[in-house]
Amino acid sequence: MNQQIFEQMGRFRQKVIRLAIYEKKSIYETAIACGCSAEKVKRVLKKWKTLTRSERRWTAIREKEQQR
16 A cells, blocks of 8 residues: 555545455445445545556656666
8 A cells, every 4th residue: 555645635535445445345335334425436446546556657767767
């Protein structure tokens, strides 16, 4: 888990990510536990995946620059 990105998100998003990704709950189980719709859970997960993907790219670029 990218702790820095995770900590920048609000409590609701942290709860959704923790349940859906790390505890491997389904989207519908997560929605029930958080008291929201499945669509909202999907939006939060989409944002998380986008942020972590962009973070991985920056990390790879930094590593290449340090090797030079």
